Amino acid sequence: MKFTKMHGIGNDYIYVNCLEETIENPSEVSKKISDRHFGIGSDGLVMILPSLTADFTMRMFNSDGSESEMCGNAIRCVGKFVYDNKLTDKTTISIETLAGIKILDMQITDNKVTLVKVDMGEPILSPEKIPVVSSKDIVISQPVQIGSDIYKITCVSMGNPHAVTYVDDVINFPLEEVGPKMETHNIFPRKVNAEFVEIIDRNTLKMRVWERGAGETLACGTGACAVLVASCLNGLCERKAVIKLLGGDLIIEWNENDNHVYMTGPATKVFDGEIII
Numbered sequence: 021m022k023f024t025k026m027h028g029i030g031n032d033y034i035y036v037n038c039l040e041e042t043i044e045n046p047s048e049v050s051k052k053i054s055d056r057h058f059g060i061g062s063d064g065l066v067m068i069l070p071s072l073t074a075d076f077t078m079r080m081f082n083s084d085g086s087e088s089e090m091c092g093n094a095i096r097c098v099g100k101f102v103y104d105n106k107l108t109d110k111t112t113i114s115i116e117t118l119a120g121i122k123i124l125d126m127q128i129t130d131n132k133v134t135l136v137k138v139d140m141g142e143p144i145l146s147p148e149k150i151p152v153v154s155s156k157d158i159v160i161s162q163p164v165q166i167g168s169d170i171y172k173i174t175c176v177s178m179g180n181p182h183a184v185t186y187v188d189d190v191i192n193f194p195l196e197e198v199g200p201k202m203e204t205h206n207i208f209p210r211k212v213n214a215e216f217v218e219i220i221d222r223n224t225l226k227m228r229v230w231e232r233g234a235g236e237t238l239a240c241g242t243g244a245c246a247v248l249v250a251s252c253l254n255g256l257c258e259r260k261a262v263i264k265l266l267g268g269d270l271i272i273e274w275n276e277n278d279n280h281v282y283m284t285g286p287a288t289k290v291f292d293g294e295i296i297i
């Protein structure tokens with residue numbers, strides 16, 4: 021199977037052109053190739069497929085084999101993949117995902133995509149659609165017990181579920197201990213991506229993420245969007261801000277006119293390869 025290793029600010033995936041390749045069991049393949057010792061090494065697998073309703077389809081699998089509805093860092097790399105490999109000559113393209121069709125505007129330098137702005141659509145705030153078990157109409161700064169500690173979470177879906185918690189010192193936060201317990205907490209029927217955020221100022225947020233199905237990653241695009249929305253709902257930031265992640269920065273805006281969230285960031289190719297699966 022031919023593949024391309026790419027990353028979005030350090031959130032790295034294996035990309036396969038499934039207009040040419042066939043993957044019988046993507047969940048098993050994702051687990052196998054994601055292993056950083058026995059496989060290629062990645063946060064998961066991304067399949068690029070045809071679409072009847074958009075220019076292309078993206079399917080994304082975490083390193084544990086679970087499929088996600090949407091992946092922000094990956095969709096930017098899908099845009100780069102299809103343009104740089106001349107599968108399209110359009111600089112504005114549509115990608116079908118399990119979270120709906122997303123529109124990408126791509127910046128080109130020397131015939132290669134360098135920066136991508138993605139319309140991530142509207143944030144989903146109703147608990148039953150996130151999903152999260154709650155008696156409230158919206159989950160903002162709600163207490164949840166993890167071990168002997170209480171954390172206050174704000175829940176947002178960008179097509180995939182997120183729980184956002186504010187901390188004083190995110191770099192030294194015990195993510196390996198708290199992250200997996202939040203990910204699998206029984207109030208999340210489909211588990212959850214857990215973001216932990218330190219407010220730098222009203223235009224700058226610093227975050228780490230324990231991803232559903234992948235553990236800590238260097239960046240999470242949908243997570244950065246969820247963090248911006250949650251921080252606006254908590255009155256902690258402006259509607260456009262720099263989100264600083266371990267792997268790099270994203271510019272996120274929650275537009276008050278169309279209620280859409282826009283994510284702008286880079287997409288990077290590492291290498292092409294071939295593997296027997």
Ligand SMILES: N[C@H](CCC[C@H](N)C(=O)O)C(=O)O
Nearest residue numbers: 088091092093180240241242
């Ligand atoms: N682990 C996520 C999918 C990847 C999201 C993240 N890598 C991004 O860039 O949005 C989930 O199961 O919902």
